[in-house]
Amino acid sequence: MVQLVGSLRKELADSLSTCKVLVVGAGGIGCELLKNLVLTGFKNIEVIDLDTIDVSNLNRQFLFQKKHVGKSKAQVAKESALQFCPSASITAYHDSITNPDYNVEFFRKFMLVMNALDNRAARNHVNRMCLAADIPLIESGSAGYLGQVTVIKKGLTECYECQPKPAQKTFPGCTIRNTPSEPIHCIVWAKYLFNQLFGEEDADQEVSPDTADPEAAWNPEDTAARAAVSEKDGDIKRVSTKVWARSTGYDPIKLFNKLFKDDIMYLLTMDKLWKKRKAPTPLDWQQLEGNVSPNEEAPASGLKDQKVLDVWGYCQMFQDSVETLSSQLQEKGDDAELVWDKDDPPAMDFVTAAANLRMHVFSMNMKSRFDVKSMAGNIIPAIATTNAVIAGLIVLEGLKILSGEMETCRTVFLNKCPNLRKKLLVPCVLDPPSANCYVCVSKPEVTVKLNVQKTTVLSLQDRILKERFGMVAPDVQIEDGKGTILISSEEGETEANNNKFLSDFGIRNGSRLQSDDFLQDYTLLVNVLHTEELERDVEFEVIGEAPDKAPPPQSNQEEVNSITNGNKDSAQPSTSSKAEDDDLMIVDSDEEEVAASNSAAVATGTKRKYSETGESSAKRPRTDQSDAADDEDDIVALD
């Protein structure tokens, strides 16, 4: 006779009350998960989140209230959960999970780790930590009405990085600086501009005209002549944008005329660019001001944010936001920096105004603040209901793991509408680890195509090892028989190498670099393939990545019936157990990156239905999705 405690077997209930679990993230899914965990009987819970509470969280993160805005999510979540359930023991960390304090030893304390994250970098990191510590991980995500839960266990299942994810979309510098052709280019420009003026200056985020644009192909002798055309610009070049802006006292009109008049006139002198393109039209503040018609202010209907203003409206928004931001900067004192945040009204106003003015200059249709925010912030819609369903599924998978029934674990997709077999929740069998994974195989190895004469050590570290391969603090050694240390994670040891090229260290075609991440307990062998034929603005390519890789075998979806021990009373329509793969999708709720947005994921399904040519139907939906994302203009990664 099975003894029950609530709806659980007694042994399971006992193990819940003694085991320690980690929740990574106290946001939308995290809040719901904490509630479910304490109600299910988990007693020892640790929760970590580096974020603070924002007003836009309150529509779903129910452990937070208006009075908590600005406070630590982890801390408030803990306090609120304890209020409801005082008997639990919850430890909160207001910190980043990538902090070295949370090493493999830390992870080994737990029976189970549950991710409730919103970005890929942290997911990659926790994936590696759990592989290194050999602790089961439950991964989850939600986007609008869609969601997904999956289980990751070293050696048994695919890890988070077994399937290549769609690459983040980036834009060539000269498109942003010289020849924007889509609104998103102007939005990226405006975000860069924010950082140049008020935030942390970044050489990769220049906003002024790019004189080195290969397409402009200037003769050096012309340069002098051009300098004369726009001597103002010549002046500005010598100091940084920020220093110049400060010297004008952040005068909005001076800034305006530099950005939307002088710089544009300078661009016009690069006449080769405008042979095939429509040339931009400079704006002039004084002129616009003179043309204002007095009969504006149409009665407001609908939401203010969703209105597209006229040019003068954005001029005023620009002026107001520059004034607000510069006084904020002043209050913070010398050398202060503002951080762009899509939910900070003046910062969002500034980007809306600057992006729209640039769109207007380049003959594009302007966009409402609401739309600009979507694109600038990569906003993924989110509601409590979806997160609640996902958090519930996480606990169910967790109970299976704790009962030692790993083989019954599933990856579960939450659909927007019931599928053809009337299921909203679709469980799929977990795939075994991929033999080609560069993370969870025993000796991970990759081949990277790059130009050793043009790739610096710094970009190897930042762009390739950190950004592309998800390392946090890599150490790199050249396998040249001498063990030359190229990059050390210890501060001050190898910074001198940063701006040197790989070829300066004898790295050439066929060289092998051993990169270690001590924290992640992860070693990756990088084979260098030298090439001089990379496309414009492409720094490197990883060989053997999807989509040229053959798709792995399809996952088998199975009927819920088979999980319910043949309980045929559940009134499930009896259908074949082989399912269509239409229901499969990977949903990554990522505010920081492209991932699969709601619309892209859904678009995949129907797109295939009316795709006559059948190009996409043979492909596995996951890779398919990256195609869909490419087609969507609105889905882009900015960070």
Add this chain to the structure above:
Amino acid sequence: MAATKDSKEQKYDRQLRLWGDHGQEALENAHVCLINATATGTEILKNLVLPGIGAFTIVDGHIVSGEDAGNNFFLSSDSIGKNRAQAATELLQELNSDVSGNFVEESPDKLLDNDPEFFHRFTIVIGVQLPESTCLRLGMVLWSASVPFLICKAYGLIGYMRLMVQEHTVIESHPDNALEDLRLDRPFDEFKSHIKSYNLSIMDKKDHSHTPWVIIVAKYLERWLSEHDGQPPKNYKEKEAFRQIIREGILKNENGGLEDEENFEEAIKNVNTALNPTKVPTSVEDLFNSEQCNNITAQSSSFWVMLRAVKEFVYNEGSGSLPVRGSIPDMIADSQKFINLQNVYREKAMQDAAAVSKHVESLLQSVGKPPESISEKDIKLFCKNSSFLRVVRCRSLAEEYSVDSINKDEISGLDCCCFRFFSYLI
């Protein structure tokens, strides 16, 4: 007032991107009744209070027990012994100050005995863990008052949910990937003359590469039709040939290579969807044929009056097509050309809506209602969404329970509302 609107926009930002401001408005006008504040009940209400329904009322005659406090996040041990409706209202109210929370400390059966009309005021009634007899009684009351009724049950790890609603009409169904309504296969007169105003062969390079793809496809389609007895490209092969013709229209540079004309690329990419024939979707056709559409009375809701008017339009002015939607997708083009094109569609949409409006007017007149009982704004919205209209209908609980209609296969085969939510055992 403006300030509260702003802060609401901020608070609800992430969901406004899902259901839009009309969805939010519908939510804010809703008054939800929950019967029994069990763990399942409060969980449902939590997910409605957070996004901001207008009001909720909890009906519950139970006293909070120890078990309640243990499994319900919105009841604490302090509330043991108190009325459950009141205790849960207090804690749920804290989630969102924009929501008005009410409670009635009485069992639904008592209310049904004394004041069955009490339930008529709600937008929806959610009944949790109700005995079958109460479900049937309440179901009858709500069915006749056309108030949707949602029944939920949960036992351990198994759950059940069933929605009952006579009829639920949806104007804005937010389709995920609606095809654009461009009418390339049946251009209206104003669009035809707009196409004529372009002459691709005499344009300079700049204009050529900034002509909207819709115009490009329309131009080449005209040529194709004249060469193919008026038949558009239909199969893959023909469409490929059509794409090739467009491709040949791309300007050549000095060296004979192709210029980089993104608008042409866009045109080629869009051939498939652009050539989709314009027709009334079968789902809308079905609605046209329904009893409610064909028999307009003074009791008909504005949805059905407008639907009938659209039907009249389709069979008259529309010559077989729904009103033009009036929106066009973003495309590569200079502002002026884009705006001109957009205006062509926009104006046609306004004309069509005005024609529909005339039909609405005479329909209302025929049943003795004032013409202003349906606003121009609503008619425009209806026309814009006329391809996506949806009506959800369910069987009543009484019918389901009556002996002669027991048919399990049919129950599971019914659309949209009668699906079993899910059952899950570990």
